[in-house]
Amino acid sequence: MTNRSTFDDVMVPNYxxxxxxxxxxxxxxxxxEDDNEYIDLAGGIAVSSxxxxxxxxVQTIQQQSEKLxxxxxVMTNQPALRLAKKLTELTFAEKVYFCNxxxxxxxxxxxxxxxxASDKFSSEKTQIISFSESFHGRTLFTVSAGGQAKYSDGFGPLPGDILHATYNDLASVEAIISDKTCAVIIEPVQGEGGVTPASKDFLNGLRALCNQHNATLIFDEIQTGAGRTGELYAYQRYDVVPDILTTAKGIGGGFPIGAMLTTTDIAASLVVGTHGSTxxxxxxxxxxxEVVVDIISDRxxxxxxxAKHLKFxxxxxxxxxxxxIFKDIRGMGLLIGCELKPEYHGKAKDLLxxxxxxxxxxxxxxxxxxRLAPSLIIPDSDIEQGLMSLDKAIEQFVAEQAPAEQE
Known part of the structure; x- marks a missing residue:
């Protein structure tokens, strides 16, 4: 029989x-497994949209599993063609690349x-600008682009020519961007970094700087996409159009799938054999x-x-x-962050x-x-019950943090 201790016996201890x-x-x-019932305000980290x-x-996966x-x-397939067509119709993009x-x-x-950048401008145009406290994934390239050293420490040497500016500080970008910059990558709302939304002026400023220096603007919408912010993608709320957009998490509703969206001009550089995914x-x-996109793109x-954001x-x-207990409550749509007051810093996991x-x-x-990232269609009754449970948990948390009374 397997149980939680089996994990420690047979699994790599990175979790x-x-x-x-x-x-x-x-x-x-x-x-x-003991039939205890939980309200889920985590959504598999913004995945179970x-x-x-x-x-x-369930019906779709059952039907497709009996077909292909x-x-x-080496071949294409109809579900991929239909999904790509819908994504290009619903966004700025003209081309789509699928991954996992x-x-x-x-x-x-x-x-x-x-x-x-190499094809169109110069082989020396390689600099990438990202932001402190950002998170872009766990491959060696993406963890290097991410702005949190704790995720890259011990894995060096890291890919080079990546600089980090300060989020929501345009001057910090202006100080390092140049004609050697090929891309600026940013989360419209930093997720792992604390659920911090970018200001519209900041994103507009980045768009202008990228235009000025012939750099591509990449929006990492892995966490903010697929309806999470109240638009299909967050760039549509900001009215700032990127050159490349990445999406995953919620777009599969729990099934592993990711995609990169871009323009025809930029996509042309990925000629046959330059990149792929089995x-x-x-x-x-x-x-x-495709079914997830059909459902969540409904106005x-x-x-x-x-409306559910406001209720939360x-x-x-x-x-x-x-x-x-909270210094700040922030976020966008159903991606909400509650920052603990300084006296509770370091104890968010205890609250969880x-x-x-x-x-x-x-x-x-x-x-x-x-952080809260529940289902986009969570019933109001579950919101209410979840908040009542949270109130009780916080009441206990605060009581346990209080200093013992002096005798």
């Missing part, structure tokens, strides 16, 4: 999973940016993602994301008035653990921020 092991889920609820076991996704799973990229994850999508974007664009993943659903914010504000005891799943975004 430290919770004690509970989920057995099944439905909508915004999960059950563990339509909750667990959405009936249309994999054919390799966000890291792979960002890897492709960064490679394309350098290849395009499983990328497989019929099974694309069939599921009423996207508007409801914003109102409830979190009420909790904060009671317990005075206590929430679990109250049958609630939440996330952290660094040591000081609690």
């Amino acid at each position: 430290s999973p919770l004690a509970m092991i989920p057995s099944h889920g439905k909508g915004s609820r999960l059950w563990d 339509l909750g667990h076991c959405h009936p249309k996704l 799973w994999h054919v390799s990229n 994850s966000g890291a792979e999508a960002n890897e492709a974007a960064l490679k394309l940016a350098r290849k395009y 499983y990328g664009g497989n019929p099974l993943g694309c069939a599921v993602a 009423q659903l996207l508007d409801n994301v914003q 914010i109102d409830g979190l504000d009420h909790i904060n008035r009671r317990h005075k 653990t206590l929430a679990l005891k109250h049958k609630l799943l939440v996330l952290v975004a660094g040591p000081n921020v609690m």
Whole structure:
């Protein structure tokens, strides 16, 4: 028989999973092996965009599994063609490249940016600008682009010619950008870095700087895409159009799939043989993602994301008035970060653990921020019940942090 201790016996120790092991889920609820029921405000880290076991996704994967799973990229397939066509119709993009994850999508974007710069301008135009506290994946290239040393320490030598500016500080970009810059990569809302939205002026400024220096502007929308912010992609909320956009997580609704979207001109640099993915664009993943895109691109659903955002914010504000635990509550759509006050810094994981005891799943975004990324169609009743459980968990958390009374 296997249990949580089996993980320590047989799995590489790069994760430290919770004690509970989920057995099944439905909508915004999960059950563990002891049949305890949990409200899920984590969404598999912004992946389960339509909750667990959405009936249309279950039906789609069952039907496609009886037709075709994999054919390799020696051939194309209808689900991939349909999904790519819909993504180009719904976004700025004209071309799509499919892969399996966000890291792979960002890897492709960064490679394309350098290849395009070399083809069109100069082989010396290789500099990439990213931002402190950013996160772009775990490949060696993407972890180097990410602005958090804890993810790259010990893996050197790292890919070079990558600089890091300060998020929401245009002057810090102006100080380092040059005609040797091939790309600027940015999350419209930093996820792992603390759920920090970019200002519209900042993104507009980046767009202008990239135009000035013939650099591609890459929007990493792995976490902010697929309806998470109340638009299909966050760039549509900001009205700032990138040259390359990466997407994964929620676009598969839980099935592994990623994509890089770009223009015809830039895509032309990835000629046959320059990049690829064995499983990328497989019929099974694309069939599921097509249904996800059909559902989440509905205007009423996207508007409801914003309505649910306001419901969360109102409830979190009420909790904060009671317990005075959060310094800031921020985010966009159903990607919400609650930054702990300085006296609670470093203890976001403790709050997550206590929430679990109250049958609630939440996330952290660094040591000081609690993060919520629930299903985009979470029922209001589950929001209300989840917030009540969070209130109880925070009440216990604050009580446990209080200094003992002097005798």
